[in-house]
Amino acid sequence: MPVTIDTPPDPHDPSDPQRRQLLRLAAAAFVAPLLPMFTAHAAPLTYDLKPVKLDDGAWMIGGRQEAITFENGGAIANITILDSSEGAIIIDTGPSRRFGEELATLARTLTGKDIARVYLTHFHPDHVFGNQGFEAGKIAAPAGVIKGLQELGNGFSDAMYYIARDWMRGTEVILPSVTVTEGIEDIGGRRLRLLPRAGHTGADLALFEEKSGLLIAGDLAFLDRAPTTPHANLATWRNTLDELSAIDCKLLVPGHGPAESSTRAITQTRDWLTAIESIIVRCFEQGLDMTEAMQAELPAGFASIALARYEFTRSVMHLYPALEASKLPGVGKRSN
Template structure:
């Protein structure tokens, strides 16, 4: 899928990437033209003209014995990164590999399965899905419904919104998404414990980032895999958030004595900084957005509200703040102003 035929003035924030994309495309076109002429002359078959398939660069980082993470980039979903923005965790067990979240596309899922097999020497026996957002669930295809596990709320959400997410992802990420379809997990995860091989995994079915968010605590390694309930040095996203429920979930996670925490986005750390920072961010945006609303600002104006300097070090702070304004404003407008209509 190529950009539309319309040209436009790129936004300042994305100027570099847009320019690069245009250049790439021009080059590719030039290449195709020359290749086409050469191919025509040599009577080469058409497949010689196909572009090389896109490939993610997956670099596993060992975070504990027999545990690795694939670090997502701190960016929005683009045609350059193919949507590989979320962290993915891989655990080795006697029974086979366990992955937590599957990435943004079928292509990513296929590569993830390869990486997991290389690292553990075993196939993936279980793939957990922490919540229904597209950067975490669209790599599910290669694992099949029987190996896929998620809380019922996640499955319901995917069932309802999965196809719309897929359309949006094809638009944002383009050809990286080729062949990607929604697969509903066949196993329902309840709050409790699950033993896979020698590992005892505590499953925490929480919410707040979305209606249903799964966090997993691996007792053996002391790893807390928090999904998108925790972000670190990358601004949290709120399209389906309930801020007060989210804050409660953060408290629940804070009570676990974990050795290290893998957030949904951002680096792993031994300290619980991701939980504190996520909580601070949620408090901040709630206050700023409410403040703008109370002063009568429209959504477009509220998006320009100043942010404190501690957010300068957080990737995508302004971008996510703008998105959060769009997520949270309608509810304030629908409920907080007085009724002013009169019976005719």
């Protein structure tokens, strides 16, 4: 049986809207008589981060297996904290300034030291919008991640503020100052093999920590949560997964989903990508429009994967335009 390290059960299970509604109503009923003038003001938002131990001096803050919503404040990605004699090493900073600041405080508490280094696995907002919790000079990422965040950061910011609202208060795009290249970095007794790759986006960073055997895959690997494809190149992604699967790791930390001693996340991610690509190509070749393709039947095995329909719908929007551009025959040109 592979070891699985997941987030603890959440008392405010957001997958149960009825229960959420009840809790909210109960809270309102309790508070209303006491604070008749202030019932419109919620308590200050807090992520209440719960680290789960992966190994000696290694913790994961598990993201919810959900889409970004106001209820979860965008805290959907896994964050890793490693202790070292030089200080805490953080991998990914979360969705907002508030998250980043809570993460920095937690890392200092867990390790009893300051922050030594922050790595970003890619430029998606659920992984990097907590950068303000850290000194930019400590934040490192591959050049493509920095460039992507520079180009797309403000657009991501608009979308994040629209969805997560007050959770995002004060959040700004902060670019890393340190550029990561392929190689090994020794930090305070940790030996990090830095693997700048691509596939999920044009620039992804996987990290293998040789002392603990932890493989931190970022969003190159998803587990029991459908992979996202807005900036993906599926063929490149599969090649990268082949390479990662050859690493003899003790525990694999995916970008979303439980950490496991098996490489199930890699297999599942690859299977998902192959399956959705073939469904979407077939829909296109049958002449279906995007809104029809989004309703295509999914393999039965996907039923256990969170957000399968949601991410499939998104992937249709990501992949269809390229299929149209590359596969529809030419039929005319400007005539004047």
